[in-house]
Structures are given as structure tokens and as C-alpha cells.
Amino acid sequence: MKTLKKQLTDGIQRALESLSYPGKDFSLAPPNNPDFGNISSNIALLLANDLKTSPLEIANAIANELQSAVLDHIESITVTPPGFINFFIRNSFFQSSIKSIRKAGNSYGRGIVGRGKTANVEFVSANPTGPLTVGHGRNAVLGDSIANILEWNSYEVTREYYYNDAGRQMHILGQSVEARYFELCGRKSNFPEEGYQGEYIREIARQILDRRGTELGSGSHYFKDDAEKEIFSEIKNSLKRLGIHFDHFSNEKTFYENGAIDQFIMELKKKDLIYEKDGATWFRATALGKEKDRVYIKTSGEPTYRVPDTAYHRDKLERKFDLIVDIFGADHADSYPDVLLALQAMGLDTSPIKVLLYQFVTLMRDGQKVKMSTRKANFVTLDELKNDLGADVVRYFFIMRSMNTHLDFDLDLAADQSDKNPVFYLQYAHARICNIIKHGKEKGIKETSSFQDGQLTHEDELNLIRHMVHFPELIETTHDTLEPQNIANYLQELAARFHRFYGQCRVITENKELSKARLGLVSAVKIILGNGLSILGITAPERM
């Protein structure tokens, strides 16, 4: 399809030249209405103004030029008001694509824009203060799918998790565990005002008690360190259950220890972008066009999160990735620009960094919004969600809609309606195909690469193929948008066309040749479904 489009683009450009029309950036897209062919172009409409001629006239002139050119796979060219040029593609083009899809197999659709390039996708990045919640789930699934999309475009991808292990949150975590430990020991305890109240804190304290006895003193580093270790290992398990793994972990402590933070603050100081006021250290963002200066080091002596984050992003830039993707919740919307600003002030090129913000997930339970807070232990964990709904459903729910919109996750509904979940619609198509292939085998009709693709002439067959051939372009566009729901939408449409075909056309029949051709067709659909689902991280079952 891509080469065909390229051919048409070139053809139109040549026509423009020979007619001495000016060049224009025109579109070449499939129209909704089949009466307008398989691809149509708006070129004439775009030229009308410049040429002061009616678009229909221009369209006819271009179409005339094209008629005399040699264009492969084009059956006919028409012009329709207000001035579209429509191309009708021969069935043979679509029919023959089946064999190329089958030949490419599980690499059908792979793009090459990222060939030889590296990408870093940072996601989840939850601090190890408690179990992952639903909000982290959206982040995790988005990030993993986006990493997959980049891999499908030939990038070498590093999946990275960054966490703060030196800040206030971790300090409070340690204090919370300590208090619970003292309680268990029957010693006097003092639970911090903003401590983490979850039951998991008690369990960690109990483990520490078992492992290290009752004699730990106040302020022992074990409270924080053991808790961090334990919680982190739980986080990794939760992610694993959703099929998510990481290649690299970074933490803020590193940047304190290796001097990176002192280093960059020094650099900014030299540029007069750091100053002291009210006992705090400030970043002079206003000098760089921002509205407010930002605190870098609090009066307490602790740096704000911006500081290690900036060092961390500098580190990522210095690792020379061609593309750096950050997946952040909407609450970061106001903070990452400061990080970028500081990096630019240091003379770094931040253009490889692409920040993706997703809106919050609102959980609905019993028709009520569930307010969540890790600290108050009032949350639904990702594990609970996964256990109730299964990994496939959880993943699909998080990517089926745009990250720009709030996600209302109705827990009761999701559980009740799990039969009717759209993810099953896709998986069912895949399972159906597997069953057809199996059935064919039993009837002695094997799936083979030699079949007469010209047998595939039914309207529902062609309609299915017409959608199939767009898959490679989809992978490419999704590389630009980085919106996994584009893939989910595409697959829904593919499954719909398959199910319709299934209702209209019987695959295994007495007609051997037709059966073989249709087996070829459905196996190609299976390939695309499988490839698409794997990008979304969802299984493609053989049976349901």
C-alpha cells in the first residue's frame, strides 16, 4: 500500500509539472464512500485558489495526465465534485497482498524509521512507598505499549524506571515502619503525622522483627532500607503480572553520590541562575521567561524534586538516546517544563525529550468515586484489578482510550461486563481463526502458501483485505502520535470486518481451491491480529 501510494504521489507530482502547476502538499487518503474509489486526492481543491480556476477543471486536467501515465494496479481514475480525484485499485493488488502478509509473518508491519536509533522510555517511576495503584497502572500499560510501538519501528528501546530514594517520602516511610515495629515490640511508638497507614507497613515491620529481632533502635536504617527493598520487589511482581519488565532502574541517590547535582547547580550558579533568598536556594526561572522562580533547596536543606529530576534528565541526554520519552501523570504538567528549562540553560539540546502526559484515572465503585491516597491506604491496587479482571482486560482498558481524557474506571461494571469487554471481541476473532484452521486440517484442507488469491472476490473478503493492508502505515503513524489506542481502534475495525466476513463466507467447503484461498486470507488476518495484540501486550488465544 505504501509503495502504491508513493507511486500515486509521484504520478501526481509529475502531472503537476507537465501542466506547469505549482507544487503542493496534498493528501492521499481512502474515502469513506466506496463510490469514490479506494484512494482519493484533494490536490485540485488545494490548487484552485492559486490558479484561480475551478477545482473540477484542474482535477480533470490532472486526471487526464494520469490516464496516459503508466500506473500499476490502478483500474480507473474518476473526478467527482467538488474536485476530488479518485483512484480505483484493481482487486489483484489487494488479493496479492495476502501472500506478502503471510510471508512477512510476525514481522508484518514493522517499520524502519527507528533503524539504528535508540530510545529510552521512562515510565511507572513510582516511589517505593506502597503498592502500585490503578493510576500507576495506566502509566505502566501506556509506557510498555509505547515501548513496543517504538520497537516495532526498529528502535532499540530501553525501558527505564526512575525513583526517588532520598527524599522526604522515603524518610516518612522509614518512620512509619519504625513506629509499627515499636508497636509490635510493645515499645513506645510515635506514628508520624503524615505516615503511611497501610496494612503492608505492619507486615514489613513484622518481617523486620522476625529477621532482625527486637533490639533495633530508633532511626535504624533498616526500617527504610528493608521497606524499600520489600516494596520494590512487590512492585516488580505486580508489573510482571501484567507482562511488564524493565531494563534499567535509576534512582536519585546516584546523582547525589556521583556529584552530578552539585555539578549542575554550580553551572547554573555561574550563569547567575541560582540565588539565595529567605534561607532557601532558588532557580531564577524568571530570567528565562517563566512566571515564577522555583525553590531548589528548601530552608530545611533538602533539595526539591526538581533538582534530582534535572540531574537525571541530564544523565539521560548524556547517554545519547535518539529519543527520550517520559510518561507522566497530569500532575507533572507544571513541573517538567522547569526541568527542561534548566537543561536548556546548561546548553543542552532537549529536543530528544518527548513528554507524554496522561489524565487521571477515576475509580468508580458502587456508583461512587473512590478517592485514593497512598498515604491513607485508601486505594485499589493494581494487583486487585488484575486479579479481578485478568491482565488482558486491564491492559486493554488502559489503552483503549486516549491518554488525554480522564478515565472513568467503573470497577463493578468492568467485572460484571467482562464477557462483553471489547478485548474479547479481538481475541475471539483470533480464536475463531485458529479453529477454522484446525477444522480445515481435520477436513484434509491444509493451510498452504500456494493458493489462487484470485479466488478472493467476495465483497466482504475484499473489504477485509482493504483494511489489512493499512497495518504497516498504522505502525508508522502511531510512531508519531505515540497513542496506543490508535492500534486498539484499528484492531477493532479489523475484527469487525473479519466477523462480518465469517458470517458471509464459509471458509472450509467442498470447493477446495476457494477453501485454500480463504484459509490463506484468514491466516493473514490472524497474523495481523497477533501482531497488533502483541504491541498492546495482550495475548492472542488459540481457543476461547
Place this chain on the structure above:
RNA sequence: GCCCCGGUAGCUCAGAUGGAUAGAGCAUCUGCCUUCUAAGCAGAAUGUCACAGGUUCGAGUCCUGUCCGGGGUACCA
């Protein structure tokens, strides 16, 4: 006040770079399983695409303003 995201069918949401009659699922109604999986298919019904201007041959899509909802605007991350 300022910044970000959203406002599309009764509900939840899709609408690839502006394109030719605005889509799906759920919910409602009508058909279809002695035939490869009915977790499916076919059909019916449902809309001032928040509102008002503007740009354009053409706007759900781009620009401006207004209204509504969510989030941010910390010496919390």
C-alpha cells in the same frame, strides 16, 4: 487570576496530517445457531459534534472569546 486536559447518541467513548451522507460498544427493539466457536452476524432507533464568532472551496478537527467539568498553580513527589 494563570497554565494543562476534556465537553461528540440515554451512558462510556472512537473519530490518523481539515475532506465528500459524524462512528463503535453498552442500554432498547427485530431477525439469525441440525452447517468452521452466537464471547458472533444482519437490521431498526438515537445527534443544534457545549456556545458564539473567525480562517477555508470544505471545520467535530485549526484560531479567538464565553460557559461547564477535571487537574495543576507548594520550601509535597
